[in-house]
Amino acid sequence: MHKIDQFYRFLFTALALYLIVLLLRYPALSLEYASTGLNLWFTKMVPTLLPFMILSGIMIRMNLTEGFVSLLHPLLHCIFGTSRNGSYTIIMGFLCGFPMGARIVGELYESGKLSRSESAKLLYFCNNIGPIYFLSYVVPTLAIDKPLIPFLIMYGIPLIYGFVILRAPLLFHAVTIPFSIHNTKSIQCDKPQPCTASQPPKQAHPTLLAAIDASVLSGLLGIARLGGYMVFFNLLNIVFVPFQHTNAVLLNVYRCILEITSGIDYSGQSLFYPILILLPFGGFSCIAQTYSMIRQTDLSVRPYIFHKVIQTAITAVCYFVLYIY
Numbered sequence: 376m377h378k379i380d381q382f383y384r385f386l387f388t389a390l391a392l393y394l395i396v397l398l399l400r401y402p403a404l405s406l407e408y409a410s411t412g413l414n415l416w417f418t419k420m421v422p423t424l425l426p427f428m429i430l431s432g433i434m435i436r437m438n439l440t441e442g443f444v445s446l447l448h449p450l451l452h453c454i455f456g457t458s459r460n461g462s463y464t465i466i467m468g469f470l471c472g473f474p475m476g477a478r479i480v481g482e483l484y485e486s487g488k489l490s491r492s493e494s495a496k497l498l499y500f501c502n503n504i505g506p507i508y509f510l511s512y513v514v515p516t517l518a519i520d521k522p523l524i525p526f527l528i529m530y531g532i533p534l535i536y537g538f539v540i541l542r543a544p545l546l547f548h549a550v551t552i553p554f555s556i557h558n559t560k561s562i563q564c565d566k567p568q569p570c571t572a573s574q575p576p577k578q579a580h581p582t583l584l585a586a587i588d589a590s591v592l593s594g595l596l597g598i599a600r601l602g603g604y605m606v607f608f609n610l611l612n613i614v615f616v617p618f619q620h621t622n623a624v625l626l627n628v629y630r631c632i633l634e635i636t637s638g639i640d641y642s643g644q645s646l647f648y649p650i651l652i653l654l655p656f657g658g659f660s661c662i663a664q665t666y667s668m669i670r671q672t673d674l675s676v677r678p679y680i681f682h683k684v685i686q687t688a689i690t691a692v693c694y695f696v697l698y699i700y
Contacts, residue, residue: 412608436589440483443463447462455541456542463479468501480502481672485672500533500540528694605637
């Protein structure tokens with residue numbers, strides 16, 4: 376194990392030195408890649424995600440989530456067997472889009488409003504590309520004439536997948552246990568309660584102004600962190616610049632796997648089906664952002680990656696069948 380750790384340290388050190396050399400060798404290109412990530416963050420993520428982050432934070436802090444879903448909860452509970460806060464996670468996760476699903480799961484679990492078991496299962500299918508992003512960015516960029524079928528595949532698969540893992544606990548247990556790791560600093564909870572290493576004393580519900588202030592601060596911190604991830608992963612596009620004869624298709628696939636938004640921006644219609652297939656996965660930037668949303672809890676990102684890969688594979692099969700017929 377010690378030798379493996381040494382190998383990883385050597386590998387990451389070599390990669391860091393390689394990136395530093397590239398940044399010094401191609402300063403203009405480095406600036407372009409970083410600016411692309413920053414621009415996409417400022418124009419796409421801030422206006423679409425920050426309001427939802429603040430609003431959802433206020434609702435969670437003032438215990439308004441259960442009342443918010445009172446109309447749809449009976450239906451969602453009947454289908455998925457979720458609690459009221461679980462129903463709230465499904466609604467907001469699918470409506471607001473990535474990474475709000477992970478953020479809501481993390482906040483509700485950390486505040487004791489979701490059990491660990493339900494939080495983990497919800498995380499695996501409620502953290503997706505948002506419908507506003509899909510319809511306003513993906514559809515026009517790929518010039519999709521009939522977006523209904525891609526839309527149904529994009530959101531139908533996670534919903535059906537969620538139904539399976541929530542309603543088939545034995546299958547879920549058998550699939551996820553080998554891929555789960557637990558943070559020993561956090562206690563394990565199967566019932567909704569604050570799951571932290573040290574239990575703070577119960578406090579009264581905050582006032583509206585206090586909830587707004589805390590939610591704005593938390594939202595700004597969260598959105599700034601997402602911006603850093605977008606800049607960093609866009610900057611990694613420079614890795615293959617010295618290799619001028621790299622296949623253009625492979626290079627664009629690499630860009631999509633790194634950061635899906637900039638990958639779509641660079642690739643356009645040239646990777647029509649690969650982009651549609653990779654959307655459920657979201658790219659390594661999305662995985663890193665998901666980790667940042669749940670890092671204060673004992674929820675693990677490893678099984679999340681595993682379930683995202685499964686949903687991506689199912690999406691690939693659907694488009695393969697659609698392409699044939």
